[in-house]
Amino acid sequence: MAGNLHVRNLDDELIARLKRRAARHGRSAEAEHREILRQALAGEAETSFETLACELRKLTGHRSHTPSEILLREGRDAR
Numbered sequence: 001m002a003g004n005l006h007v008r009n010l011d012d013e014l015i016a017r018l019k020r021r022a023a024r025h026g027r028s029a030e031a032e033h034r035e036i037l038r039q040a041l042a043g044e045a046e047t048s049f050e051t052l053a054c055e056l057r058k059l060t061g062h063r064s065h066t067p068s069e070i071l072l073r074e075g076r077d078a079r
Contacts, residue, residue: 005033 022032 005037 018032019029022029025032025035027035
């Protein structure tokens with residue numbers, strides 16, 4: 001299933017440059033948009049869940065944490 005992407009508030013010069021680039025490549029401006037995005041993201045590897053979790057632990061490791069059983073008990077008692 002293909003999605004749509006709308007980009008607002010682009011500089012007129014940027015739009016003109018995009019259209020010229022599309023013409024050089026023999027594509028429509030829309031096709032050029034897709035190709036630019038494809039190329040920009042092609043080299044990016046997907047970050048694993050484990051890596052993301054490790055980064056989150058580093059960011060929040062200094063904070064105090066309330067054990068989940070206490071939070072659950074407080075939630076039940078508040079009803």
